[in-house]
Amino acid sequence: MMTEHSEFNFEQCIKCTVCTVYCPVAAVNPLFPGPKQAGPDGERLRLKDKGFFDESLKMCLNCKRCEVACPSNVRIGDIIQAARIKHSRKGPGLRERLLANTDFIGSMATPFAPLVNMTVGLKPVKMVMDKVVGIDHHRTFPRYAFGTFEGWLKRKRKKQSKFARQISYFHGCYVNYNNPQLGKDFVKVMNALGIGVQLLEKEKCCGVPLISNGLIDKARRQGEHNTALLRQSIIENNRPVVGTSTTCTFTLRDEYPHLLSIDNADIRDKIDLATRYIYRILESGEVQLHFKKNAPQRRVAYHTACHMEKLGWAYYSIALLKMIPSVELTILDSQCCGIAGTYGFKKENYPTAQAIGDTLFRKIEASGCDVVSTDCETCKWQIEMSTSKPVVHPISLLAEALE
Amino acid sequence: MRFDTVIIGGGLAGLICGIHLSKRGQRCAIISSGQSALHFSSGSLDLLGTLPNSEEVESPVQALTALAEQAPNHPYARFDAERFVTLANKGAELLREAGIDVIGSAEKNHYRLTPTGAMKPTWLTFGGYVHSASPEELEWKSVALFNAEGFLDFYPQFLADEMRRKGTKCNVHTFNLPELEILRQNPTEMRSANIARIFDNEATLNELANQIASRIGDEQAVLLPAFMGINSQGNLKYLMHKLNRPVAVVATLPPSVPGLQVQTLLRRYFQELGGTYMLGDTAQGYQATQDKISALYTRNHGDIALKADNYVLATGSFFSGGLVATNTEVYEPLFKVDVCYDSEREKWYDRDLFQAQGYEEFGIATTPTFNAQRAGQPIENLYAVGAALAGFNAVKQGCGAGVSILTAIEVAEQILSKM
Numbered sequence: 001m002m003t004e005h006s007e008f009n010f011e012q013c014i015k016c017t018v019c020t021v022y023c024p025v026a027a028v029n030p031l032f033p034g035p036k037q038a039g040p041d042g043e044r045l046r047l048k049d050k051g052f053f054d055e056s057l058k059m060c061l062n063c064k065r066c067e068v069a070c071p072s073n074v075r076i077g078d079i080i081q082a083a084r085i086k087h088s089r090k091g092p093g094l095r096e097r098l099l100a101n102t103d104f105i106g107s108m109a110t111p112f113a114p115l116v117n118m119t120v121g122l123k124p125v126k127m128v129m130d131k132v133v134g135i136d137h138h139r140t141f142p143r144y145a146f147g148t149f150e151g152w153l154k155r156k157r158k159k160q161s162k163f164a165r166q167i168s169y170f171h172g173c174y175v176n177y178n179n180p181q182l183g184k185d186f187v188k189v190m191n192a193l194g195i196g197v198q199l200l201e202k203e204k205c206c207g208v209p210l211i212s213n214g215l216i217d218k219a220r221r222q223g224e225h226n227t228a229l230l231r232q233s234i235i236e237n238n239r240p241v242v243g244t245s246t247t248c249t250f251t252l253r254d255e256y257p258h259l260l261s262i263d264n265a266d267i268r269d270k271i272d273l274a275t276r277y278i279y280r281i282l283e284s285g286e287v288q289l290h291f292k293k294n295a296p297q298r299r300v301a302y303h304t305a306c307h308m309e310k311l312g313w314a315y316y317s318i319a320l321l322k323m324i325p326s327v328e329l330t331i332l333d334s335q336c337c338g339i340a341g342t343y344g345f346k347k348e349n350y351p352t353a354q355a356i357g358d359t360l361f362r363k364i365e366a367s368g369c370d371v372v373s374t375d376c377e378t379c380k381w382q383i384e385m386s387t388s389k390p391v392v393h394p395i396s397l398l399a400e401a402l403e
Numbered sequence: 404m405r406f407d408t409v410i411i412g413g414g415l416a417g418l419i420c421g422i423h424l425s426k427r428g429q430r431c432a433i434i435s436s437g438q439s440a441l442h443f444s445s446g447s448l449d450l451l452g453t454l455p456n457s458e459e460v461e462s463p464v465q466a467l468t469a470l471a472e473q474a475p476n477h478p479y480a481r482f483d484a485e486r487f488v489t490l491a492n493k494g495a496e497l498l499r500e501a502g503i504d505v506i507g508s509a510e511k512n513h514y515r516l517t518p519t520g521a522m523k524p525t526w527l528t529f530g531g532y533v534h535s536a537s538p539e540e541l542e543w544k545s546v547a548l549f550n551a552e553g554f555l556d557f558y559p560q561f562l563a564d565e566m567r568r569k570g571t572k573c574n575v576h577t578f579n580l581p582e583l584e585i586l587r588q589n590p591t592e593m594r595s596a597n598i599a600r601i602f603d604n605e606a607t608l609n610e611l612a613n614q615i616a617s618r619i620g621d622e623q624a625v626l627l628p629a630f631m632g633i634n635s636q637g638n639l640k641y642l643m644h645k646l647n648r649p650v651a652v653v654a655t656l657p658p659s660v661p662g663l664q665v666q667t668l669l670r671r672y673f674q675e676l677g678g679t680y681m682l683g684d685t686a687q688g689y690q691a692t693q694d695k696i697s698a699l700y701t702r703n704h705g706d707i708a709l710k711a712d713n714y715v716l717a718t719g720s721f722f723s724g725g726l727v728a729t730n731t732e733v734y735e736p737l738f739k740v741d742v743c744y745d746s747e748r749e750k751w752y753d754r755d756l757f758q759a760q761g762y763e764e765f766g767i768a769t770t771p772t773f774n775a776q777r778a779g780q781p782i783e784n785l786y787a788v789g790a791a792l793a794g795f796n797a798v799k800q801g802c803g804a805g806v807s808i809l810t811a812i813e814v815a816e817q818i819l820s821k822m
Contacts, residue, residue, distance in 0.1 A: 014722075018438045021596040021658050030585050034592040068683030071437035071723055269705055280707060283404070312684045312703030315404070331674070359634070 008079045012072045013040035019066035024336035028355035032059040035066035039076035053087035061340035063306035078258045092214040095133045099342040100213035103205040106177030113144040136350040142178045149180035163196030168233040170243040174377040185399035193287045200229040206248040223260045234270040244274045246375045250307040275317040290403045295326035301369035304334035305376030317394045324401045339382035361386045404709045406432045411686045412717030414439030416789025416807035418669040423815035425676035432679040444662030446654045447515040450526035452801025476794030494808035501672035504530030514538045518654050520565025529661045531639045533651045543623040545572040552577045553587045556656035557628045599630040599660045612645040624649040695784050713818045716787040725791040740775040741768040743793035759799045766793030786814045
């Protein structure tokens with residue numbers, strides 16, 4: 001019998017079970033087989049017979065904390081996601097399409113933002129979404145902005161092109177449709193460093209909600225489209241690409257080649273996260289930032305998002321926050337908040353999502369902080385929905401503290 | 404990124420070294436490629452249990468001369484008795500400062516109970532574990548041993564048989580709880596760490612106490628697998644109070660719950676002292692100028708270098724990738740520093756699995772001050788500590804944790820003495 005070939009290194013697994021110890025889902029939901037069994041163990045069986053595929057793999061958050069913990073460098077999270085992509089028989093329904101098409105929904109919603117925000121916030125609407133669509137009624141959708149970030153930056157094009165040094169900004173759907181202020185703050189910081197900010201030719205959603213909701217063909221098409229834009233910016237125009245969202249940045253760099261088979265080896269190193277990009281410039285000493293004097297002190301608790309943990313770059317965001325004279329910083333233990341993008345919006349996942357985040361929420365409340373800071377937008381939603389604290393991106397805190 | 408010292412490897416040796424340096428004001432970073440061997444901990448830390456000639460050790464410090472004669476390349480052979488005791492005591496002190504409750508001394512070994520019921524000499528045992536001053540007997544003449552129904556990483560009957568031989572009557576029971584019913588829906592993943600979490604809930608712990616109370620007689624003590632809570636402290640004290648007698652735990656198969664608690668406490672203490680701990684990253688390249696390392700590059704940080712005055716290899720042995728073996732050679736993959744190994748491959752191993760294996764003693768060759776070297780030339784600011792070192796057999800000699808802790812502190816002090 002021919003045995004299929006696995007592109008993953010599952011044979012490096014020595015069955016030590018350390019991944020299962022650090023899996024946020026296995027800790028609260030025993031119905032999830034855990035990363036070892038769902039990943040390398042299951043892969044071995046699925047190669048023999050795809051009948052061993054189990055729909056419970058959709059309980060995986062794709063947080064990659066198993067990979068961070070693994071002493072043998074097994075790509076456990078990738079194995080699980082790839083198995084879902086390859087074998088899942090359950091196609092995406094209306095809910096999955098609603099949650100996954102952030103780009104389309106955003107572009108429809110922003111022109112009517114006040115009306116849309118009011119409508120989705122109404123209790124009867126929430127109940128219908130819960131009962132009919134399967135989006136948990138505890139959830140509040142992030143508010144849509146009246147006008148997109150892209151529209152705003154296009155109007156600033158002239159001013160931005162005056163800077164000698166240029167970067168392209170991968171703003172992502174959240175900045176474009178929900179929080180243009182973060183994009184404006186990013187532009188402010190970059191300009192203070194003497195760098196102009198450009199849009200990519202026609203950025204599309206990075207594709208992460210499409211991947212997690214099973215719309216793989218569409219994710220791959222968008223990934224190919226974006227990779228072409230990134231290549232144009234990085235290679236033709238010599239402009240590195242910088243993002244403020246950890247998940248978008250992680251997806252462009254690593255999920256594209258690992259899950260969508262899009263080769264980006266020639267440009268990967270020039271796709272950067274905002275705080276890391278800024279850290280590199282400040283470390284070189286070529287430019288300095290000037291902070292406001294006598295700004296009121298703020299107690300900030302930093303939360304390391306899962307994909308930030310996987311990137312290994314929390315150091316940069318923390319280092320920037322430490323530079324701000326008016327910030328008194330606490331660093332929360334790195335753990336999953338439970339939402340994992342669209343995962344926590346689904347009715348069946350709501351209890352798991354809240355149980356995962358429970359200890360984090362308690363620690364935040366006990367920390368005595370004024371604000372929580374994190375580089376991930378969906379962590380922001382989850383923490384704001386589950387604690388009494390507002391959540392602000394490190395770049396916004398930086399922008400606010402600048403002279 | 405600029406640090407005073409960069410440590411490669413985030414297990415016991417790396418953390419102890421980082422903690423000692425951070426306490427003295429150094430800015431340290433630890434890079435750790437995944438979680439460490441502490442997750443397989445027995446619940447005890449060994450210093451020296453057996454000499455190479457198979458003689459069992461009662462007092463590690465008194466056995467030092469004999470060890471140096473029988474194994475002149477052993478890392479301990481570089482310490483005199485006074486230094487040995489100083490380093491060992493310092494290690495125990497650092498563990499206690501990190502919040503880890505340990506008992507034992509370098510002057511005299513005590514005995515730990517293994518998961519199969521044997522008694523092994525050891526140095527420090529984590530609080531709550533069964534231990535004894537003598538290998539011949541336990542503290543109690545009768546005990547009640549409770550296991551969770553369906554938990555397969557624990558062998559009560561082995562334990563009961565062995566204890567009986569040592570004159571302790573052991574009554575074996577299993578307990579069941581509603582929370583265990585939920586865990587059992589996924590029987591293959593019913594592991595110690597998952598079970599431990601249910602006892603973070605006080606109501607569940609109380610229910611366990613009630614079940615045990617209703618089933619024990621006049622046994623002098625109650626024994627349980629080492630899975631009594633992950634984030635909670637004081638669960639054993641609570642049970643002792645409720646059951647009105649000693650309650651102790653016995654090691655399970657991995658993952659080791661107390662081991663992962665120790666890892667967490669050491670990492671937290673290191674970070675509280677200002678240390679930077681980078682998990683899930685791998686050192687991949689470096690820059691050197693003449694005989695010094697000037698920069699280190701990792702997978703995650705790419706072109707952003709970690710620069711430091713000193714670098715420490717705490718990368719462990721073969722399992723963690725600190726050493727790599729091919730069919731013809733053994734090498735250290737990052738800096739390609741000198742490694743001690745036998746050139747005759749037949750001497751790498753013994754066909755009898757239970758004999759000392761030659762490869763166990765392979766490791767990084769170092770100067771008397773634990774500097775790594777290349778072609779016999781010392782690298783001034785690169786040190787090696789712990790399981791990566793050559794000259795000892797951690798399994799046969801029962802000295803793995805001791806080598807990690809003592810060499811980590813010794814190297815930290817070497818680094819501090821240069822300031």
